[in-house]
Amino acid sequence: xxxxxxxxxxxxxxxxxxxxxxxxxxxxxxxxxxxxxxxxxxxxxxxxxxxxxxxxxxxxxxxxxxxxxxxxxxxxxxxxxxxxxxxxxxxxxxxxxxxxxxxxxxxxxxxxxxx
Amino acid sequence: xxxxxxxxxxxxxxxxxxxxxxxxxxxxxxxxxxxxxxxxxxxxxxxxxxxxxxxxxxxxxxxxxxxxxxxxxxxxxxxxxxxxxxxxxxxxxxxxxxxxxxxxxx
Numbered sequence: 001x002x003x004x005x006x007x008x009x010x011x012x013x014x015x016x017x018x019x020x021x022x023x024x025x026x027x028x029x030x031x032x033x034x035x036x037x038x039x040x041x042x043x044x045x046x047x048x049x050x051x052x053x054x055x056x057x058x059x060x061x062x063x064x065x066x067x068x069x070x071x072x073x074x075x076x077x078x079x080x081x082x083x084x085x086x087x088x089x090x091x092x093x094x095x096x097x098x099x100x101x102x103x104x105x106x107x108x109x110x111x112x113x114x115x
Numbered sequence: 116x117x118x119x120x121x122x123x124x125x126x127x128x129x130x131x132x133x134x135x136x137x138x139x140x141x142x143x144x145x146x147x148x149x150x151x152x153x154x155x156x157x158x159x160x161x162x163x164x165x166x167x168x169x170x171x172x173x174x175x176x177x178x179x180x181x182x183x184x185x186x187x188x189x190x191x192x193x194x195x196x197x198x199x200x201x202x203x204x205x206x207x208x209x210x211x212x213x214x215x216x217x218x219x220x221x
Contacts, residue, residue, distance in 0.1 A: 004169060035210060037212075039157075044200075044202065044212060045151075045153070045159070045202055045204075045212040045214075045215070046212065046213045047204075047209070047210040047211060047212060050209070058209055060116075060209070061116055074117040081180045092157065094159070098147075098210075099163065100147070100164070100165075101149050101161055101164035101165070101170070101206070102149065102151070102204070103161050103164075103170065105158075105159045105160075108157060
């Protein structure tokens with residue numbers, strides 16, 4: 001069945017970078033786009049960016065300068081890298097299968113930015 | 116960027132009620148509008164896609180409508196398991212979520 005699972009560091013120091021891996025199963029990354037979404041504590045969902053089936057990317061303009069999304073189709077993995085983290089980047093980060101409609105969500109990985 | 120506004124951040128209703136949640140876009144989005152439900156444990160599920168199409172497995176008491184810049188989600192006959200936060204999301208130009216509407220039982 002379709003599954004997405006995020007794995008991240010849990011804790012990141014301020015000004016450092018964040019790397020999260022999303023491993024998918026039950027479908028191919030050559031057939032579906034993947035979006036990254038985050039949710040700060042007590043706040044709403046925020047779209048970060050998307051990697052298309054062909055490997056192109058688009059980002060939320062608010063994060064364009066410090067966000068990068070890539071993937072390895074052969075390993076069924078998608079990678080998020082965000083630079084210069086601050087405390088307000090503390091959030092749960094989700095990878096989502098995105099065919100226009102986001103029909104399958106990972107469980108999310110919690111990231112805390114703190115010294 | 117397209118902004119999505121859910122003017123009602125929280126809503127209280129009784130079991131069995133008909134509830135409508137609204138969402139507006141900063142420009143026309145040609146019905147490219149989805150609705151999601153987030154339960155208190157954080158689980159997010161797709162409810163409605165392309166304004167009014169019911170996602171597989173979603174109860175028929177959920178329905179969506181709208182056009183242009185204004186859209187709505189209706190829950191008829193509110194049940195206890197519908198207690199959640201509801202988000203709209205546009206995919207006309209990239210993606211944007213609304214701020215969410217938290218539904219509580221009166």
